[in-house]
Amino acid sequence: MNDQQTVEFDDIQALARFAHGHLQDSCFLLLSVIDRHAAGRWLQRANIATAGQKAELPDTAVQIAFTPAGLTALGLPEQTLMQFPEDYLTGISGDESRSRRLGDVDHNAPALWQWGHHDWHAVHLLLLLYSHRGSIGRFREEIADKGFDSAFHVCHTLPTDTLSPHEPFGFKDGISQPRIDWQHTQRTDVHAREAYSNLLAPGEIVLGYDNEYGQLTPRPLVSTTSDTHSVILPPAVDHPGYQDMGRNGTYLVLRQLQQDVSGFWKYVHEQARGNATLAEELASQFVGRQRDGKPLVIPTVRNIPGISRKQTDNHFDYDDDPYGFQCPVGAHIRRSNPRSGDFPPGVSGFWSRLVSTLGFNRQAEQQDLVASSRFHRLLRRGRTYGAIHPQSAETDKEQGLQFISLGANITRQFEFVQSAWSISSSFAGTREERDPLLGHRRALDNGTRTDNFMQADAAGAQRKLPSLPAFVTVRGAGYFFMPGLRAVRYLGKMAEQNPDGATPNGDEPDSAVISEINSSSSVAGRP
Amino acid sequence: MTPQSSFMIVVPIASGKRDAMDSLLESMNLAPGRVDPHNPVIPFALFDELHSARLLIIEANTAEDILAYDTEVRHWTPSLALLGEVDGERGQFLARLAVVASHGLATLFALCQGFDTHQGSMLSFLQSHQTNSAADYVNWRGRTVRQVHEEARLQRFLAERLSTMLAEDGHTDVRQIRQQLLTSVQLEQQTGRLTLTPEAPTSWRHWWRNALHLISLPVILLLLTPVLVVVLPLALWRLRKIEKNDPDIDTKSTLAHIRTLSRIEDHDVSNQFNVFGDVKPGLFRLLLLKSVMYIVSYAARHIYRRGYLARVRTIHFARWVFLNQNRSMYFASLYDGSLESYMDDFINKVAFGLNLTFSHGVGYPRTRWMIKGGAELEQPFKQTLRRHQLPAAVWYRAHPGLTAIDMARHARIRRGIEEYPLDNAQIRQWLSEI
Structure with missing residues (x-):
């Protein structure tokens, strides 16, 4: 490991390393820059939480991420902006083809979203605030001081809730996370890893370090001669004379997913004909885990780097269950992470790798359809919202998940998992079904329905549950860039010192849109 | 067994007719990326031996890349290509196509060079513009x-x-x-x-031809062994030398190009893929590529004929075609899943195969010994493929959803x-x- 690969925790926003689990309350704000100068000043003094180790856990945390419109509003030159990848620049709702690929169609279509589509040009920043239980209101007031108010307009306050280990359907969530290999203990090479490992190269999450291919993900670089502000940025390790705007930054995908909890349990109970045990079993088949988090497949005896054997709810893969007898192949967690190595199970050593590579290792028809899941991992940082308390009378309240995932490559990570695995009707040889939780239910063009759920059965014929309703609805979504600390200061400085102090024309937030958003958010918002 | 064959008709578009061609092709679709199988120009659904077909305009978007080799830009006239895969002999299909779709084909070719002066039948026009592949891959040979x-x-x-x-x-x-x-x-x-x-029983003709082809490679290798022993080390030395001197070309695709391509993708469980680019200059490269193509063609015909192309099982058809007097190469395939998952397989499962066949193209990421590097360089590889990709204006499949x-x-x-x-x-x- 060379110096360039030593991870600079103090320059990385804390969320890439910690989930702020002890800060149970949170508040997510979508902001619009109304005064570039003021915004620049505020960004430079903002106390952003970093990934560096502290003696004590902090009482509050602030994280900041930007949209492409936000970077422009702060005065980032177009030539730098255009170096960002296509997915980020176009945005999650900016192209119908992308929406189709991600399954944001029908009831999930961006046109129906509460935020992230009509208003996207006016959204510039995402501010994530975390604090101890009960103190988030006070913390938000503290943040929204005079300098803040003159710089930003709050377009939308996303609903959030006190942190809960269970997602709204009632299942324990957040068990499976990649473990970031900050010390670079594991080799990264295209064909190096035969079996599944949970250790993930830092460059898969944070830009500027080697990713799982042993390469640097492209990111915007700035020449020191053309841009004097850029001296505060870290140098680009692969391009002498350039500063790295991406280093220590990460992309943040945010999706507000409304969950139809009563619809979910109603369907399951109907299918179980009222048998509560059966209903519970069915629901766990959808998820791939029981409510308490216990996976449906038995823990493996093989070693999985990055997961302790004691962690029985995570020490498993699907190598011994190719047909899905233990856990349906189409189950939610199996689609989200098939836990496959670079080669089919049992391949080890030069010759068997060669035989496999040439296509002569044909043990089971189901095997090797999905390989190398390490290139498609998500670091999840979501929070639930709208929990219905047992005492509460409101039962029709919107509830769900503010899904957040971090990664260095939106297309290869979030979009791949969403399109090729979760909503694909042909994931790993499955057919006529999509993710039972996340998927839309649109039939294929040739009329084949995809609203089923298939359960393989060792005794013979598979069981088919028909006519699944959609249980999840997308209410808003966006792609953000969460820069390193120095890059935030660079942006702040640029905004403050830019001769054109006012927000450039065209980025003026549309007041009609904003008021519309505000009125729609007031129901769910929790200031 | 009924063997599958491929056809590909390539005709340069007449000057000033490009827009008319675009709109004529668009008229064959119900919506972008979704063909009308009964469209009046070519009613694909009438041909029950036709697995898939596509129409596209092959144009040299990346022609100037070759300047990096201090070589002049190779001239290529944007051309209409009509290609597909059928059961049985190509000749029989083309004869039927010429009759059934004669009117529609005439309107298409009227916008191309040479049709107005063509003396003879539609079939002879098709045959005179038929362009053979250097290698054809069929997922399952014999499946009709x-x-x-x-x-x-x-x-x-x-x-x-x-x-x-x-x-x-x-x-x-x-x-x-x-x-x-x-x-x-x-x-x-x-x-x-x-x-x-x-x-259907295998025809004797097919059986013999296949058997002869099967022994061709071993026989050639055997006969050439004395020569190869001398030539091979020299060739490897030469290969490594030119590999090291290959210029890096890392131009990104424009957002507009990506949008045009993705507009027609992911409407079905399968997608089409076309790339077109220049072959690196030099006779050595060309000979190398020709030899590789012979081996690929051999492997596709005799080894990877039952569902597997090495480790990949999602490719229905693929072909490699030399165009522009061997100066350019066109690759077409039909695959399951999204482009990203296709690329994923390319990089993680068959990078060596991609490198063998594509590393001779201008702009391909640098390889080592024709096998290592190249596709393993994830981002440059994806970028170069996307940049050389061409949209299929019209794309038909006989069995969508499968x-x-x-x-x-x-x-x-x-x-x-x-x-x-x-x-x-x-x-x-x-x-x-x-």
Whole structure:
């Protein structure tokens, strides 16, 4: 490991390393820059939480991420902006083809979203605030001081809730996370890893370090001669004379997913004909885990780097269950992470790798359809919202998940998992079904329905549950860039010192849109 | 066995007719990326031997990349290409196409060079513009369109029958279930609603040609051994030298280009893929590429003929074609899943194969020994493929909604009907696939 690969925790926003689990309350704000100068000043003094180790856990945390419109509003030159990848620049709702690929169609279509589509040009920043239980209101007031108010307009306050280990359907969530290999203990090479490992190269999450291919993900670089502000940025390790705007930054995908909890349990109970045990079993088949988090497949005896054997709810893969007898192949967690190595199970050593590579290792028809899941991992940082308390009378309240995932490559990570695995009707040889939780239910063009759920059965014929309703609805979504600390200061400085102090024309937030958003958010918002 | 063959008609577009061609091609679609199978220009659905077909305009978007080699830009006239895969002989299909779609083809070719002065039939025009592939890959040699349809129908019938049976009473004896299913199939066959056409006998001509081709490579290798012993080390030395001197070209695709391509992608479980680019200059490269193509063609014909292309099982058809007097190469394929998952397979499963065949193209990421590097450089590789990609203006498939994995499973289900005895474990396996 060379110096360039030593991870600079103090320059990385804390969320890439910690989930702020002890800060149970949170508040997510979508902001619009109304005064570039003021915004620049505020960004430079903002106390952003970093990934560096502290003696004590902090009482509050602030994280900041930007949209492409936000970077422009702060005065980032177009030539730098255009170096960002296509997915980020176009945005999650900016192209119908992308929406189709991600399954944001029908009831999930961006046109129906509460935020992230009509208003996207006016959204510039995402501010994530975390604090101890009960103190988030006070913390938000503290943040929204005079300098803040003159710089930003709050377009939308996303609903959030006190942190809960269970997602709204009632299942324990957040068990499976990649473990970031900050010390670079594991080799990264295209064909190096035969079996599944949970250790993930830092460059898969944070830009500027080697990713799982042993390469640097492209990111915007700035020449020191053309841009004097850029001296505060870290140098680009692969391009002498350039500063790295991406280093220590990460992309943040945010999706507000409304969950139809009563619809979910109603369907399951109907299918179980009222048998509560059966209903519970069915629901766990959808998820791939029981409510308490216990996976449906038995823990493996093989070693999985990055997961302790004691962690029985995570020490498993699907190598011994190719047909899905233990856990349906189409189950939610199996689609989200098939836990496959670079080669089919049992391949080890030069010759068997060669035989496999040439296509002569044909043990089971189901095997090797999905390989190398390490290139498609998500670091999840979501929070639930709208929990219905047992005492509460409101039962029709919107509830769900503010899904957040971090990664260095939106297309290869979030979009791949969403399109090729979760909503694909042909994931790993499955057919006529999509993710039972996340998927839309649109039939294929040739009329084949995809609203089923298939359960393989060792005794013979598979069981088919028909006519699944959609249980999840997308209410808003966006792609953000969460820069390193120095890059935030660079942006702040640029905004403050830019001769054109006012927000450039065209980025003026549309007041009609904003008021519309505000009125729609007031129901769910929790200031 | 009925062998599959490919056709590809390439005709330069007449100057000033590009816009008219674009709108004519667009008129064959119901929506972007979704063909009208009964469109009046070429009613694809009328050809029951046609697996897939596409029309695209092959144009040299990346022609200037070759300047990095201090070589002049190679002239290429944007051309209309009509290509596809059929059961049986190409000649028979083209003859039928020339008759059935003569009017539509005439309107297409009227916008191209040479059609107005062409003396002779439509068929002779097609034949004179037929461009042969250097290598053709077929996912499952011998599987006909008819077989795909019949087996898909069989699977649907069995699945419905099975779920009714299981709902009616809880069957437990798998032998009994299978027997009942077999009886239902027989009844259905008697009514004519279900047909399972037996495989056609292999023609002697095909058999001989294939056998000769099969021994060609070993014979050539054997005869050339004395020469190869001398030439091979020199060739490797030369290869490594030119590999090291290859210029890096890392131009990004424009957002508009990406949008044009993705507009027609992911409407079905499968997608089409076309790339076109220049072959690196020099006779050595060309000879190398020709030899590689011969080996690929050999492997596709004799080794990877039953569902696997090395480790990849999602490619239905693929072909490599030399164009512009061997100065450019065109690659077309039909694959399951999204482009990202296709690329994923390329990089993680068959990078060596991609490098062998594509590293001779201008702009391909640097390789080592024609096998390492290249596709393993994830981002430059994806970037170069996307940049050389061309959209198919029109794309038809005879069996939308079916992946190669589905087709292989359907064939196994059919085998389970026609073959017995099966033991209980085999019956359970068979039932689970229905």
